[in-house]
Amino acid sequence: MADRLVDPTVEEELSSSAEDFEDERPPLRLSRRGIVVLSGFGAGLLALIGWLVFFSSVLDVRTVAVQGLKNDKLTVDQVRDAIGPVQHGPLARVDLDAVRRRVQAIPRVAKVEVWRGWPHTLRVKVVERQPVAAVKGADGQFTQVDADGVSFATESAPPPGVPVVELQLSQPAQDATAALPQVELVRGAVRVAAGLPAEVANQAPALLVRSYDDIELRLAGGATVRWGSPERTERKATVLRALLKQAARTYDVTAPDAPAISG
Template identity: 70%
Template sequence: MADGRLADPLEEELEGEESAPRLRLSRRGIVVLSVFGAAVLGGLAWLVFLSSVLDVRSVAVQGTSDDKLTGPQVRDVIGGLGHGPLARVDLDDVRRRVEAIPRVAKAEVWRGWPHTLQVKVVERKAVAAVKGDDGRFTQVDAAGVSFATEAAPPEGVPVVELRLSQQANDVDGVISRPQLVQGAVAVAAGLPPEVAKRAGAVLVHSYDDIELQLSGGATVRWGSPEQNDRKARVLVALMNQKGTNFDVTAPEAPAVSG
């Protein structure tokens, strides 16, 4: 170079890049690309939301366990909500319809692309069967929800029966029968598995006098539907002793006899 400095190859390369011509879109080109992009997006939207290409072709139901609640019953409840483009199905609306089925405790709904509406249900499980005045049995789950009434109780579920004392009948206006039943169901729901499978009946004589009848002829005086968790733990320990009568009405001073 004229000033005697050596040329820097990197500097010359950068100068060459800066002087190279840049690709510039004309205003017309930008308009054409914009129109093309909008057309592509519009076509995709039509394909997904309006055409029949991605219609619902099946409703897959999971979680039903027996003939009391079946897949076809769930599909019948969903009805027309399960038709048309999958993208337009109102999942919340479908879930609400399914959860309105008495035997369903909870439902999940999602899209199984490209053509399947997926539904998963959690069925209610009976913790007690309440015997009515008509001799029929209403099944109740752990949340206290009544969801089915049948001629016989489910196998392995304690039967709640009101056998009220005269004193309990006298205070019916203070503690109603539904409240008594609710208390007995709470007792049944809190029973440990090893006790629940042996409990044939939960007899309510009054609010403070609930009795369990166990298989083999043993009985448990439970008392009121209070301190259920503590009473359950005490009862499990108590049943390791020989006896046919167990008393946990006062869990701090339990007793065994017989």
């Protein structure tokens, strides 16, 4: 028996009717009870995650990783000891600001960054203070001072390659300590040390302070630099760098616009 052909018009009507039937099907809807069940499940899941992260030992701090230490003067153990009990417990609950304050309180620390290294690491990055001068005290000890004028360590010897500041005050300077105390004189000398050309500072010269306006450098080779006051230190450093290209026993940059050499 031959197949019967379906009238294209009839076929189009059947297809249209099927689409209309699909469009008229009601959307799936959760019952009120289903919504309550799903909400409860979601809340329970969030509570479980919160407990795991903030209260359980699953994500406890297991390692304190310290970066940036340059020498054995400041050790990882010292940093960890400074952090103290704040470093224990769930990583998410560690007070990063408290850790930062505790590490920043270490005299040798200039800057510190703290962050969480999931899942178990508290990370601490330290920038140590670098001495630009060592101030010789009356007791023979040497106090290290950084470029910001912060004293952060006292030892029996100056660090290698660091200028040494020593007060050898003249009588007028001693008589004027009420108006210009020694601490200000030392500050001025540290400013000079911080501004010295690298090739001079690395020789660890002695900075002799006789008064605010009378600072003298004794270089490693025996030459002397008359520096004068801490004023215009940058300009004096530039001039001194040029003068050192000539061999001499004395370099005078007290008036940097009219320098002189002798010997």
